[in-house]
Amino acid sequence: xxxxxxxxxxxxxxxxxxxxxxxxxxxxxxxxxxxxxxxxxxxxxxxxxxxxxxxxxxxxxxxxxxxxxxxxxxxxxxxxxxxxxxxxxxxxxxxxxxxxxxxxxxxxxxxxxxxxxxxxxxxxxxxxxxxxxxxxxxxxxxxxxxxxxxxxxxxxxxxxxxxxxxxxxxxxxxxxxxxxxxxxxxxxxxxxxxxxxxxxxxxxxxxxxxxxxxxxxxxxxxxxxxxxxxxxxxxxxxxxxxxxxxxxxxxxxxxxxxxxxxxxxxxxxxxxxxxxxxxxxxxxxxxxxxxxxxxxxxxxxxxxxxxxxxxxxxxxxxxxxxxxxxxxxxxxxxxxxxxxxxxxxxxxxxxxxxxxxxxxxxxxxxxxxxxxxxxxxxxxxxxxxxxxxxxxxxxxxxxxxxxxxxxxxxxxxxxxxxxxxxxxxxxxxxxxxxxxxxxxxxxxxxxxxxxxxxxxxxxxxxxxxxxxxxxxxxxxxxxxxxxxxxxxxxxxxxxxxxxxxxxxxxxxxxxxxxxxxxxxxxxxxxxxxxxxxxxxxxxxxxxxxxxxxxxxxxxxxxxxxxxxxxxxxxxxxxxxxxxxxxxxxxxxxxxxxxxxxxxx
Numbered sequence: 001x002x003x004x005x006x007x008x009x010x011x012x013x014x015x016x017x018x019x020x021x022x023x024x025x026x027x028x029x030x031x032x033x034x035x036x037x038x039x040x041x042x043x044x045x046x047x048x049x050x051x052x053x054x055x056x057x058x059x060x061x062x063x064x065x066x067x068x069x070x071x072x073x074x075x076x077x078x079x080x081x082x083x084x085x086x087x088x089x090x091x092x093x094x095x096x097x098x099x100x101x102x103x104x105x106x107x108x109x110x111x112x113x114x115x116x117x118x119x120x121x122x123x124x125x126x127x128x129x130x131x132x133x134x135x136x137x138x139x140x141x142x143x144x145x146x147x148x149x150x151x152x153x154x155x156x157x158x159x160x161x162x163x164x165x166x167x168x169x170x171x172x173x174x175x176x177x178x179x180x181x182x183x184x185x186x187x188x189x190x191x192x193x194x195x196x197x198x199x200x201x202x203x204x205x206x207x208x209x210x211x212x213x214x215x216x217x218x219x220x221x222x223x224x225x226x227x228x229x230x231x232x233x234x235x236x237x238x239x240x241x242x243x244x245x246x247x248x249x250x251x252x253x254x255x256x257x258x259x260x261x262x263x264x265x266x267x268x269x270x271x272x273x274x275x276x277x278x279x280x281x282x283x284x285x286x287x288x289x290x291x292x293x294x295x296x297x298x299x300x301x302x303x304x305x306x307x308x309x310x311x312x313x314x315x316x317x318x319x320x321x322x323x324x325x326x327x328x329x330x331x332x333x334x335x336x337x338x339x340x341x342x343x344x345x346x347x348x349x350x351x352x353x354x355x356x357x358x359x360x361x362x363x364x365x366x367x368x369x370x371x372x373x374x375x376x377x378x379x380x381x382x383x384x385x386x387x388x389x390x391x392x393x394x395x396x397x398x399x400x401x402x403x404x405x406x407x408x409x410x411x412x413x414x415x416x417x418x419x420x421x422x423x424x425x426x427x428x429x430x431x432x433x434x435x436x437x438x439x440x441x442x443x444x445x446x447x448x449x450x451x452x453x454x455x456x457x458x459x460x461x462x463x464x465x466x467x468x469x470x471x472x473x474x475x476x477x478x479x480x481x482x483x484x485x486x487x488x489x490x491x492x493x494x495x496x497x498x499x500x501x502x503x504x505x506x507x508x509x510x511x512x513x514x515x516x517x518x519x520x521x522x523x524x525x526x527x528x529x530x531x532x533x534x535x536x537x538x539x540x541x542x543x544x545x546x547x548x549x550x551x552x553x554x555x556x557x558x559x560x561x562x563x564x565x566x567x568x569x570x571x572x573x574x575x576x577x578x579x580x581x582x583x584x585x586x587x588x589x590x591x592x593x594x595x596x597x598x599x600x
Contacts, residue, residue: 008036009056010066011291014080017087017369019397020066022054025496027071029053031400034066060337064289075393076338078365079290082297086358086366090264091373093205093562094213101146103137104195109354110139112269112555115146167593169196173560174567178530194556200597201559204566207596211570211586212374215261218585220378224255225371226413226518227385227395230525232265232532232557234352243350245554248343248360249561250367250391253517255384257583258574260521262370263565266343266363268298269555271356277301290359297362299351308345322416322477322489323468326387329414330469333389340390352554361390368398383410384490384513392493403494412473412491413515424486431481451511454480458507465491476510484516521568529560566596 010020010033022029034054055067057074065076103110103122115122115135125134125143132145165186172182183193227250234245251263276295280286285293286300320328333339343360351357375381381402385391395410402408419427438457439445445453457479465474468491475491490513492506525532531551551557570581570591581587 007292010034010036010077011079015084017080017084019078022068022073023075023393023396024071024073025403025494029068029070063338064291076340077291079296082362083365085297086362087369090366090370094209103142104144105140105142108137108140110137166196166597170200170593174528174564176528176530197559201563203597204563208566215374216376218377222380223378224382224512225252226515227252227383228515228518230522234554235552243348245352246349247554247557250364251518252371253521255517257580258517259569259580259584260565261374262367263561264363264367265558266358266360267355267554267558268358269355273356297358299357301351304345304351308347311344311346322414322487326414326468326489329387334470340393342390364390365394368394372398381408384413387412387414406500410493411513412493413513414489415485416487419486424483427481427486431479454511455507458510459503462503462506525564529564
C-alpha cells in the first residue's frame with residue numbers, strides 16, 4: 001500500500017489531543033485549531049464563513065506548519081497520534097500489571113519483548129516438574145520457565161535466589177557506587193546485577209504507582225513547578241563505531257515540596273525499530289511529511305542518518321551574561337528548521353541498537369499532557385521553565401484552557417550557571433546593597449518582612465520589563481541573586497492582555513521564579529548515580545564523549561532515572577527530616593528500601 005494518499009489539512013485529533021493551533025496567548029486563535037477540512041478557494045473565498053484564519057505552509061526544508069493570519073505566528077504542525085502514544089507510555093506504570101513473559105537475559109534483543117505479543121521469537125520447551133511452561137529464546141538460546149502465580153504464595157523465580165541482596169544493591173545504586181564495584185561488594189556477576197536492577201525497577205514502579213494513582217483526585221491547591229531538561233550520554237559499544245547515543249530527559253519538580261512529578265526520557269525500550277523501518281519502507285510512509293506519519297514520534301534510521309549528514313558542527317558554549325544568553329537562545333531557535341526541535345543528530349551521535357529513540361519534542365509534549373492529567377486536582381498551576389521553544393509550545397498546547405481561565409501561568413527562567421564562587425558572592429553582595437538602599441529610600445518598609453519588601457521592590461520593575469528576541473517577550477532582570485541562582489532573568493509567557501492581575505500579584509509570581517527544585521534533582525542524579533555522571537570529552541579533537549562508568553545500553557538510563565525518582569521522592573530526607581512525598585501528602589513517614597522492594 002502506498003503512503004501517497006490524500007492527507008487531512010492538519011493531523012487528526014487523537015484521544016482528545018489536538019495541538020495544531022496558534023500558541024500566542026494574546027491571539028484570538030490561541031487554542032483554536034486549524035480546520036481539518038480543505039478550505040474554500042477562488043473569488044470570495046476569504047469572506048466564506050467556513051474558512052478559518054490559518055494558512056498551511058511549508059517552512060524551512062519543507063517542515064509543515066501554519067500561518068496564523070490574526071497575529072502572524074508560524075506554529076509547526078505536530079502529530080497528535082505521536083503525543084497520544086507518548087502520554088500512554090508515561091501512564092503505563094499506573095496500570096496494574098499481570099506477570100509478563102520475556103527473555104530474562106538482559107543482554108538479549110528479546111529482553112523487553114513478550115512471548116504472548118511475539119510468539120515467533122520464542123520456542124516452547126516443555127514444562128517443569130511443577131507444571132510451569134518453559135520457553136527457549138530464539139535470539140540467545142536462553143531457556144527459562146514461567147511460574148503460574150499462586151495468590152496464596154509469594155512469587156519465586158531463579159532471578160531472586162539472591163533476593164536478600166536487593167536492599168543492599170538498591171542502597172549502593174543510589175549512593176554513587178559504580179556498577180562493577182557493586183558486583184565486587186555483593187559478589188555477583190554483572191549479568192546478575194542487571195537482573196537485580198530490573199527487579200528493583202519493577203518494584204519501584206509498582207510501589208510509586210500505588211501512591212500516584214490518587215494524584216488526579218487529590219486537592220493539590222496551588223502548585224508551582226520548575227521544568228527543565230537534562231542530557232545523558234551512552235557509551236559506544238563497538239570501537240569501529242565510536243559514536244555516542246545522546247538521550248534527553250525532561251522533569252518537573254514542585255517548589256513547595258520538591259516532589260518530582262515526572263522524569264521522562266526520549267527512549268522507548270519496547271519498540272522493534274527494525275520491524276517498523278521495514279514496514280515503513282514497504283508502505284512508503286517515509287515519503288509523507290513527519291506529522292502525518294503513523295510512527296511520527298520515532299526516529300527512523302534513514303531520517304537520523306540524513307539529518308546527521310547535513311548537521312552543523314556543534315558550537316561550544318561560552319559563559320555570557322543572562323541577557324546575552326537569552327538573545328543567543330532566541331537566535332539559535334529561529335535558526336532551526338523547526339523552532340520546537342532541539343535534538344539535532346550529528347556525526348558524533350547514533351541511534352540505540354535496541355529499542356527506539358523518540359523525537360524529543362514529542363516527549364516534551366507528552367510530558368505536559370501527563371502533567372495535565374496528574375495535576376487535574378490543582379486549583380492553579382504556575383510553571384517556571386527553562387528557555388526552550390519546544391517546552392513553551394508544549395505547555396501552551398496542554399494547558400491553553402486553564403491559561404485562558406487564569407488557572408495556569410507560565411514563565412521562562414534563564415540562569416547563568418557559569419559563574420565562579422567569587423562572582424556569585426559579588427553579585428549577591430551587590431543585590432543586598434541595592435535592596436538596603438531601597439529600604440532606606442522607603443523608611444515605611446523597614447518593619448516589614450523581607451519577602452514583603454522584595455515584593456514592593458519588584459512592583460516597581462514589573463511594568464518596566466525589557467522586550468527580547470523575535471517574539472518581543474518581556475523579560476525582567478531578577479534583582480535578588482543568591483548562591484544557587486546568582487544571575488537570572490524571568491519572562492511571563494501567558495499574559496493574555498486582560499490586565500486581570502495587579503502588579504503586586506505579578507511581583508509575587510516573579511519572586512517565586514526559580515529552576516532550583518528541578519536543577520537540584522538533576523544535580524543529585526549526577527552526583528549519586530555513578531553511571532549518569534557527566535561525561536568527559538576524549539583526548540581527540542572530535543569531541544567524542546566517553547566515561548568509564550557510563551552505561552552501554554540506554555534502557556539502563558531509563559531504569560536508573562525511574563529508580564532514583566522513587567528514592568528521591570519517598571526515601572531521601574531533607575533538612576526538615578521529611579521526604580518530598582511526606583510534604584505532598586503521599587506518605588506518612590520516610591519509606592524504607594524494603595518497603596519499596598517487598599511492598600510492605
